[in-house]
Amino acid sequence: MTEIFGIPTQALAGQLLIGLINGAFYAMLSLGLAVIFGLLNIINFxxxxxxxxGAFAAWLLLSKLxxxxxxxxxxxxxxxxAFGVLIERTMLSRLYKLDHLYGLLLTFGLALVLQGLFQNEYGSSGQPYRLPQEFAGAFDLGFMMLPRYRAWVVVASLIVCLTTWYVIERTKLGSYLRAATENPTVVQAFGVNVPxxxxxxxxxxxxxxxxxxxxAAPIYQVSPQMGxxxxxxxxxxVVIGGMGSIGGAILTGFGLGVIEGLTKVFYPEASNTVIFVIMVIVLLIRPAGLFGKER
Amino acid sequence: MADAAIARESTTAPMLAVRGLNAWYGESHILHGVDFDVARGEVVTLLGRNGAGKTTTLKSIMGIVPRREGSIVFEGRETIRMSSNRIAQSGIAWCPEERGIFASLDVEENLMLPPVVGEGGLPVAQIFELFPNLRERLHSPGTKLSGGEQQMLAIGRILRTGARLLLLDEPTEGLAPVIVQQIGRTIAKLKERGFTILLVEQNFRFAATVADRHYVMEHGRIIDMIPNEALGASMGKLHDYLGV
Incomplete structure (x- = not known):
């Protein structure tokens, strides 16, 4: 069996793949957080x-309907x-003129309420989500088996991330968004409905x-705590990538997923903490994050 | 003929009529009943010392002062309760004192950012004729331009939109004399093209070269109106008002 640094390539590739999958979710989630923080100045807990x-919605749609x-x-x-629009209109929009802390408290409280409601209804044990038929099986890459669904997750999230990046950084709509992130007053005074x-x-x-x-539903258990x-x-x-940087959120998401995966191979004891260690180091050297700007 | 039509229209109804305008920032009461008119095709300045309320007057017209009362009628429509995006859509454009150029947008994106709100805006080619520097810097980040170029960009981008009334807040502030002259020539050209301009200025020597009339502000009120022809005769008075 081939080895790299004394590690079987199969184990290495397997952990790399898990890292990429986790990274795909980190990237999609931190992307959303970065977009929201950029324009709303709200840390969306x-x-x-x-x-x-979202995972529960998929599970409910399948099992009930x-x-x-x-x-x-x-x-x-x-x-x-649509649920987010409702939250923004009825609650968040009242907080923009107040300190950051209020937005953080509100969204954190909401998270606890929502989790509590789901836990009350569905218990804390996870619900399995059946893998769609099309994704049964795996690609044989020679050095490892690549389950079809995992390949799909990595590719699909890359497409979602790059499309979002393109729209924000390269289109007219995105230029409104970037401008309003900098100075909403001027953008609105140009006639754009900023609210x-x-x-x-x-x-x-x-x-x-x-x-x-x-x-995530077919990969992880659908449970109230998964989020x-x-x-x-x-x-x-997000802190490592830099608040408000779109490209930074994507790159850091995938990058840290892979680093976490590799840590599982080379020094498993640190795999749960490596991201936080990196966060501490980055904060010490670049307080605004790797791709962030001071603001 | 066209001049006569403009004159007749301006005697019947001003393009912009401000009456009893009061404005507040939080607890501080900045404007105490501002009254003035701007006729179609005119260039009018607001002169006054720092803190007299000139910028706040522009911001109130634009709808971005949190609390304002009184009446602002633009082309026959009351705008005092409108949000700033609706005011912009009705045909007023604002060039802020701090210029409001976006660092995360390049020059071209900055220039193309304001949405078109009506017909009759200048084609981009003509904006480049007025400000040739902009064409050469299209792909630089907006805030990498010099102060003068940023001012040209801030004025240029609102000429595209078809807005008919331009609010310019100290466009010459901190700029080299040669650029001040260029901006002066631009304002004259815009007037020829039928734009109506309300200009806030500290520099009344510059104002005298471009404007038809001058309103003098003090402590949040208009205290005098001086036609440009009478400016020479009113120099003594003006020196008192402005403390220069």
Whole structure:
């Protein structure tokens, strides 16, 4: 058996793949957080709960209505996006003129309430989500087996991330978003309905979390805590990448997933802490994050 | 003929009529009943010392002062309760004192950012004729331009939109004399093209070269109106008002 640094290539590739999968979710979630923070100046602690609700939406659609994975990919983000719009209009929009802390408290409280409601209804044990038929089986890459669904998750999340990046950094719509992130007053005085843009941006960010949730459903157990467990790491990813940087969020998401995977191979004891160690180092050297700007 | 039509229209109804305008920032009461008119096709300045309320007057017209009362009628429509995006859509454009150029947008994106709100905006080619520097720097980040170029960008981008009333807040502040002259020539050209301009200025020598009339502000009120022809005769008075 071939080895690299005394590690069987198969184990190395396997952990790299797990790292890439985790990284795909880190990237999609931190992307949504970065977009929301950029325009709303709100640290959306409800993001994990919204991701969890996306997974639950997929599970409910399948088990109660018999609606499958592909439709869930569309329905769950749209429904949760609408839910986000409702939250923004009724609650968040009252907080923009106040200190950051209020937005953090509100979204954190909301996350606890939502998790509590789901736990009350469905218990804390996870619900399995049946893998769609099309994804049964694996590709034989020679040195390892690559399950079809995992390959799909990595490719799909890359497409989602790059499309979002392109829209924000390279289109007219994105230029409104970037400009309003810098100076909403001037953008609104040009005739752009900035409050509506803010509402839709929050809805989009929440929809992105829900989409990640649907994609996660067949891999992880669908449980009320699934978001809470993940979101802590995602916040570390956002801090490392730099608040408000779109490309930074994507690169750091995938990069840290892979680093975490490699740590599992080379020094398993540190695999749960490596991201936080990196966060501490980055904060000491570059307080604004790797790709962030001081603001 | 066209001049006569403009004159007749301006005697019947001003393009912009401000009456009893009061404005507050939090607890501080900045404007105490501002009254003035701007006729279509005019260039009018607001002169006054620092803190007299000139910038706040522009911001109130633009709808971005949190609390304002009184009446602002633009082309026959009351705008005092409108949000700033609706005011912009009705045909008023604002060039802020701090210029409001976006660092995360390049020059071209900055220039193309303001949405078109009506017909009759300048084609981009003509904006480049007015400000040739912009064409050469299209792909630089907006804030990498010199102060003068940023000012040209801030003015240029609102000429595209078809807005008919331009609010320019100290466009010459901190700029070299040669650039001040270029901006002066630009304002004259814009007037020829039928734009109406309300200009806030500290520099009344510059104002005298471009404007038809001058309103003098003090302590949040208009205290005098001086036609440009009478400016020479009013120099003594003006020196008192402005403390220069």
């Amino acid at each position: 409800t993001h994990g709960a919204q991701y969890m609700m 018999g609606i499958g994975y592909w439709w869930s990919l569309l329905i769950a983000p749209v429904a949760l996006g 509506r843009m803010i509402t839709l941006t929050y809805g989009f960010g929440v929809g992105l979390a829900a989409l990640a949730g649907v994609m 809470a467990n993940l979101i802590i790491v995602v916040f570390a990813v």
